[in-house]
Amino acid sequence: MKFMTTGDKILIGAILIISIISLFTIPLLLNTSADGKHIVLNLDNEVIYRFPLTESSESEFIDFPFNFGGKEYIGKLEIKDGRVRLHRLSEEISPLSIHADMGWISETYQVIVSLPVKLYITIEEDNPQQQEFDAISY
Structure with a gap:
């Protein structure tokens, strides 16, 4: 009996990568210039x-x-x-x-x-x- 399949590992890895990328990109998207x-x-x-x-x-x-x-x-x-x-x-x-x-x-x-x-x-x-x-x- 397998605890985690290869598909499970790929899914967990993808979720981790997307989470880490969003930590850095969301603040950049919300940032506005200082004009005004x-x-x-x-x-x-x-x-x-x-x-x-x-x-x-x-x-x-x-x-x-x-x-x-x-x-x-x-x-x-x-x-x-x-x-x-x-x-x-x-x-x-x-x-x-x-x-x-x-x-x-x-x-x-x-x-x-x-x-x-x-x-x-x-x-x-x-x-x-x-x-x-x-x-x-x-």
Whole structure:
């Protein structure tokens, strides 16, 4: 009595190969260009800054001042290849570096959050396109 036939092995191999290929191709298909996108900085549910999201191969750094607890602090954004990330904020206002560890964002459904400052960074499009379906949660 055979446990697995040759056909079973081929079918399992094909499913594995298709799964691995889809892990790399689906994010590429969902990725859009940075044209018409803006980086939006919110502090305590108020928009404090808007910056255009650019597609340059060189890193561009933007320093932005903000007030928290009656003191002025400086934050730093890094923009490269149509993506943005927040550098480490002062340990005084954000003791954990979770916001810096969140990495790069480039899409409207991604967000960077810094607590307890209540600072969050999102990306907005000028003309959002209505999608027929959501490929992530379908």
